[in-house]
Amino acid sequence: MKGIFSVLVENKDGVLSAVSGLFARRGFNIDTLAVGETDKHDISSMTITSTGDQRTIDQIEKQLNKNVDVIKVRRLAESKSVCIEMILVKAAYNMSNRSSLIELCQIVGAKIMKVAPKYLLLEYHAEPEAVEGFIDLLRSYGIIEIQRTGTIAMEK
Amino acid sequence: MTGAQAMIRCLKEEGITKVFGYPGVAIAPFYEGLYESDIEHILVRQEQSAGHAASGYARMSRKPAVCVVTSGPGATNLITALATAYADSIPLIAISGQVSSKLLGRDVFQEADMRGATRSFVKYSYLVKDVDDIPRVFKEAFYIASTGRKGPVLIDIPMDVQSSELKKDFKYPDQVNIRGYKPEIKINPVQLKRVVSLLSQAEKPLLCAGGGVILGNGEEVIRSFCEKFNIPLVHTMMGMGVLPKKHPLNFGMLGNNGKPYANKAVGKADLLIVVGARIADRAIPKPEKLTRRAVIHIDIDTAEIGKNMGPTVPLVGDLKEIFTMMLDEDIRSSKKSWIKELEKVKTETVDERVFSENFVNPNLLVQTLSEKMDDDAVYVADVGQNQLWSADNYIMKDGRFMTTGGMGTMGYSIPAALGVKMVSPKTQTVAVCGDGAFQMCMSELATMKANKVDLKIVIMRNGYLGLVKEYQYNLYDEHYEGVKLAEWPLYDKIAEAYDIKYMECSSNDELDKKIDEFLASKGACLMVCDVDAENRVK
Numbered sequence: 131m132k133g134i135f136s137v138l139v140e141n142k143d144g145v146l147s148a149v150s151g152l153f154a155r156r157g158f159n160i161d162t163l164a165v166g167e168t169d170k171h172d173i174s175s176m177t178i179t180s181t182g183d184q185r186t187i188d189q190i191e192k193q194l195n196k197n198v199d200v201i202k203v204r205r206l207a208e209s210k211s212v213c214i215e216m217i218l219v220k221a222a223y224n225m226s227n228r229s230s231l232i233e234l235c236q237i238v239g240a241k242i243m244k245v246a247p248k249y250l251l252l253e254y255h256a257e258p259e260a261v262e263g264f265i266d267l268l269r270s271y272g273i274i275e276i277q278r279t280g281t282i283a284m285e286k
Numbered sequence: 287m288t289g290a291q292a293m294i295r296c297l298k299e300e301g302i303t304k305v306f307g308y309p310g311v312a313i314a315p316f317y318e319g320l321y322e323s324d325i326e327h328i329l330v331r332q333e334q335s336a337g338h339a340a341s342g343y344a345r346m347s348r349k350p351a352v353c354v355v356t357s358g359p360g361a362t363n364l365i366t367a368l369a370t371a372y373a374d375s376i377p378l379i380a381i382s383g384q385v386s387s388k389l390l391g392r393d394v395f396q397e398a399d400m401r402g403a404t405r406s407f408v409k410y411s412y413l414v415k416d417v418d419d420i421p422r423v424f425k426e427a428f429y430i431a432s433t434g435r436k437g438p439v440l441i442d443i444p445m446d447v448q449s450s451e452l453k454k455d456f457k458y459p460d461q462v463n464i465r466g467y468k469p470e471i472k473i474n475p476v477q478l479k480r481v482v483s484l485l486s487q488a489e490k491p492l493l494c495a496g497g498g499v500i501l502g503n504g505e506e507v508i509r510s511f512c513e514k515f516n517i518p519l520v521h522t523m524m525g526m527g528v529l530p531k532k533h534p535l536n537f538g539m540l541g542n543n544g545k546p547y548a549n550k551a552v553g554k555a556d557l558l559i560v561v562g563a564r565i566a567d568r569a570i571p572k573p574e575k576l577t578r579r580a581v582i583h584i585d586i587d588t589a590e591i592g593k594n595m596g597p598t599v600p601l602v603g604d605l606k607e608i609f610t611m612m613l614d615e616d617i618r619s620s621k622k623s624w625i626k627e628l629e630k631v632k633t634e635t636v637d638e639r640v641f642s643e644n645f646v647n648p649n650l651l652v653q654t655l656s657e658k659m660d661d662d663a664v665y666v667a668d669v670g671q672n673q674l675w676s677a678d679n680y681i682m683k684d685g686r687f688m689t690t691g692g693m694g695t696m697g698y699s700i701p702a703a704l705g706v707k708m709v710s711p712k713t714q715t716v717a718v719c720g721d722g723a724f725q726m727c728m729s730e731l732a733t734m735k736a737n738k739v740d741l742k743i744v745i746m747r748n749g750y751l752g753l754v755k756e757y758q759y760n761l762y763d764e765h766y767e768g769v770k771l772a773e774w775p776l777y778d779k780i781a782e783a784y785d786i787k788y789m790e791c792s793s794n795d796e797l798d799k800k801i802d803e804f805l806a807s808k809g810a811c812l813m814v815c816d817v818d819a820e821n822r823v824k
Binding site: 139144147148151156188189192195196197198199200201258 | 466
């Protein structure tokens with residue numbers, strides 16, 4: 131099963147490594163991780179997604195809660211949350227497929243950030259499955275480079 | 287006031303009178319502070335022993351104890367002791383010197399990233415960069431170490447922070463406010479009701495006490511609970527001492543090194559109440575099997591619920607509070623026939639192990655020794671066969687049995703026993719180790735002498751790393767590799783070198799007399815008992 135954790139932590143040095151170390155030490159997997167400051171400068175928000183059996187997901191929540199620098203842990207249900215990932219991608223084109231690539235971007239709502247002679251630099255954000263699907267579609271054009279963020283999530 | 291002086295003030299505010307340590311350049315300013323103070327410094331002979339001694343001190347005093355080391359190798363030498371304390375939930379404050387804050391991260395002489403290195407072995411760690419943070423950090427460290435599930439906390443302090451002057455007036459905080467750490471747990475009344483209802487329905491309840499009972503000072507309340515509702519008890523190795531060995535409701539230590547009848551009791555029970563135990567592999571090799579019956583799991587640490595065992599009826603909170611509440615509940619006492627059934631199992635269990643006549647029988651040694659020891663004596667067992675023979679045979683009265691159950695660190699017994707003696711010099715204290723473990727910590731004999739500690743030390747000598755040898759016997763066709771210690775050192779010469787009384791016992795016939803003499807001897811005494819290398823724990 132998939133676990134989505136929204137975690138508020140102290141915004142200070144060593145906290146990220148303490149949290150990721152907790153996963154490593156107990157053999158838990160981090161699928162995605164996104165970290166950023168909240169509206170309060172001394173608190174950061176982490177969204178961590180992980181997969182594992184029920185025991186693993188329960189343990190992750192409990193072990194996160196035990197960490198002194200972790201202020202709050204919330205387990206989000208996928209169905210009741212908005213989950214977003216973002217990608218930046220350089221998709222290759224040639225004269226014969228350029229318009230279909232642009233059309234594809236328009237259909238899914240990807241933004242063209244730069245038009246270069248041999249590629250388009252695209253920005254796209256959506257739910258993780260949609261991002262995955264978009265990447266699949268881009269493969270036929272050729273992906274030169276891709277950058278993908280971790281999931282950020284919020285309860286609806 | 288300098289940072290070092292502030293550190294001393296903090297320790298005094300916490301009531302610390304003794305610290306265990308080993309100095310070096312990066313902690314020198316703190317030692318200057320110690321020099322000016324009336325806090326006693328016990329110089330150990332290797333940093334790991336500072337941690338173990340503090341562990342013994344903390345367990346005996348039931349309060350956090352302090353160890354101090356320098357940066358780099360001094361600090362890394364301490365890590366094993368921190369891991370040991372963490373595994374057994376012992377509250378320690380470890381203060382490590384660090385290179386100057388301006389030099390951090392440059393790999394200068396004796397720099398080691400202690401916060402990073404100890405991350406999985408401490409409850410929390412601090413790197414103090416601002417001298418004015420010292421009072422808050424110490425207050426928090428003592429609070430974190432001694433509340434909730436206890437454990438070690440590291441304070442790493444660069445030497446320039448120790449030396450610099452406080453910019454603000456020193457004020458030790460009255461209260462702690464850490465937003466990510468709220469150890470007070472309100473007991474869930476619904477869960478408590480479920481537990482009480484399960485207890486009332488059970489025909490054959492059995493309580494399994496772990497080390498958490500002792501850490502939570504819950505011996506008395508658990509004893510009252512068992513007696514009031516006629517509930518028999520088994521215990522883990524760390525839970526020894528909750529009930530005296532000869533108590534009619536005590537059915538011994540469970541686990542693969544425990545009493546067969548204790549394990550059979552677990553099998554027969556229709557309700558198991560696990561208290562302050564993580565139910566790791568040594569206690570119950572296949573915890574998933576437990577779920578065939580009802581299991582109540584009581585622990586202060588939420589993360590222990592369902593970690594090794596599940597599903598259970600969990601109840602999280604302070605066990606003293608929980609059991610005090612349960613004493614007032616209307617719970618049906620279990621029947622006399624249940625206790626009778628367990629007694630029958632106990633008497634029917636025959637020990638089929640054979641011990642050779644030409645050596646000291648380790649079981650008899652532990653039985654005779656513990657029988658003759660004072661009622662309130664402390665017995666510190668090391669790690670190896672000696673630990674398992676000790677746990678198996680120790681006759682618990684009103685004293686304490688200490689050992690490292692979680693980490694199983696060899697060389698624990700002597701420094702930990704020294705720590706015990708520093709709390710309570712008049713309490714009879716015996717450290718029991720094998721000849722392997724002894725050689726890991728024998729340098730502490732000097733600490734013992736220098737501080738005039740009258741510790742009694744028993745070495746079970748068989749010339750081998752016996753437990754590994756036993757493992758190789760069982761699993762590797764007696765391919766004994768790397769386990770022979772041979773005949774050195776000459777223990778009488780070691781005793782002579784450290785100027786302590788020396789005794790030897792090589793047969794069962796002399797045990798009685800020798801143990802009497804050993805326990806009655808004035809000052810420290812080292813007694814070597816020859817155990818057959820062919821003797822096994824199982």
